[in-house]
Amino acid sequence: QKEVEQNSGPLSVPEGAIASLNCTYSDRGSQSFFWYRQYSGKSPELIMFIYSNGDKEDGRFTAQLNKASQYVSLLIRDSQPSDSATYLCAEVRWGKFQFGAGTQVVVTP
Amino acid sequence: DAEITQSPRHKITETGRQVTLACHQTWNHNNMFWYRQDLGHGLRLIHYSYGVQDTNKGEVSDGYSVSRSNTEDLPLTLESAASSQTSVYFCASSESGGELFFGEGSRLTVL
Numbered sequence: 285q286k287e288v289e290q291n292s293g294p295l296s297v298p299e300g301a302i303a304s305l306n307c308t309y310s311d312r313g314s315q316s317f318f319w320y321r322q323y324s325g326k327s328p329e330l331i332m333f334i335y336s337n338g339d340k341e342d343g344r345f346t347a348q349l350n351k352a353s354q355y356v357s358l359l360i361r362d363s364q365p366s367d368s369a370t371y372l373c374a375e376v377r378w379g380k381f382q383f384g385a386g387t388q389v390v391v392t393p
Numbered sequence: 394d395a396e397i398t399q400s401p402r403h404k405i406t407e408t409g410r411q412v413t414l415a416c417h418q419t420w421n422h423n424n425m426f427w428y429r430q431d432l433g434h435g436l437r438l439i440h441y442s443y444g445v446q447d448t449n450k451g452e453v454s455d456g457y458s459v460s461r462s463n464t465e466d467l468p469l470t471l472e473s474a475a476s477s478q479t480s481v482y483f484c485a486s487s488e489s490g491g492e493l494f495f496g497e498g499s500r501l502t503v504l
Contacts, residue, residue: 292433318492327483327495328436372435379424379443379489385435 287311290373290384297367297391303360305387307373310354314375317349317356322370322386331358331371363391395420399484399496407504412471414499416484422494424487425467427451427459429480430498436483442467474503 289308297303307317316335320328334340334347334356346359356375360367370386397418406412418425423444428436438451440459448459456478458470471478484496 290435316490320493327497328493329495330492333492374493379487380438380441381426381485381487381493382438383428383436385433 287382288373288375288384290371290387292385293388293390295387295389297360297363297389299363299365299391299393301363303363303367303389303391305358305360305371305373305389306355307357307384308355309375309382311375311377311382312351312354314377316376317347318374318376318381319345319347319356319358320372320374320383321367322372324369328372360389363389365391365393367391397484397486397494397496399482399499401499402497403500405502405504406474408475409473412474412501414469414471414482414484414501416467416469416496417465418484418486418494418496419465420486420488420494421464422486422488423464424489425461426485426487426493427457427467427469428483428485429453429478430483431480439469439482440467471501474501476503479503 318333319331322328344361348357372386373384374381426441427439442461482499487493
């Protein structure tokens with residue numbers, strides 16, 4: 285069983301709407317969580333990370349962490365066509381990153 | 394600017410041949426990682442290192458080896474390439490507690 289689970293999508297989102305991505309993890313010892321964006325044929329790039337329970341906002345992005353329920357989510361507000369990509373969730377324990385399979389997001393004009 | 398570079402970016406080889414993918418980082422990071430990415434599987438960890446002379450197996454290490462003789466480099470070797478090892482390979486590095494920085498990837502095709 286994969287330790288980090290994501291819905292593969294594709295998640296279709298109208299331009300200007302909110303995209304909601306979810307990620308669940310099985311390791312209660314996970315210390316931090318990272319969201320990466322990956323465009324087709326490119327390497328992943330960091331969006332944001334979160335360590336503590338609650339919400340963390342960075343521009344149009346909000347990460348939410350609930351350690352009791354073992355899930356982390358990413359909200360993308362005012363979605364733009366440039367947000368069309370695959371979003372990878374990663375849990376980190378002792379410096380080692382474990383990734384989910386990623387959720388493909390398609391923003392439609 | 395600090396960076397992480399991989400070579401070659403594209404490689405075609407034959408079954409049974411030995412292949413080495415190079416990874417060089419100028420971040421001076423202690424932690425280095427090799428992942429493979431296949432459709433439907435995301436990024437799967439092959440091997441990782443927390444410092445010079447330290448190497449560890451990841452979840453898909455069979456058929457791969459690494460060595461860490463200095464801080465900057467972590468070459469990945471496929472001892473006897475198999476068609477199942479056709480994939481995109483990403484090298485990455487980080488400092489403890491920090492984000493993971495990725496190279497541009499190496500696309501390997503094993504015929």
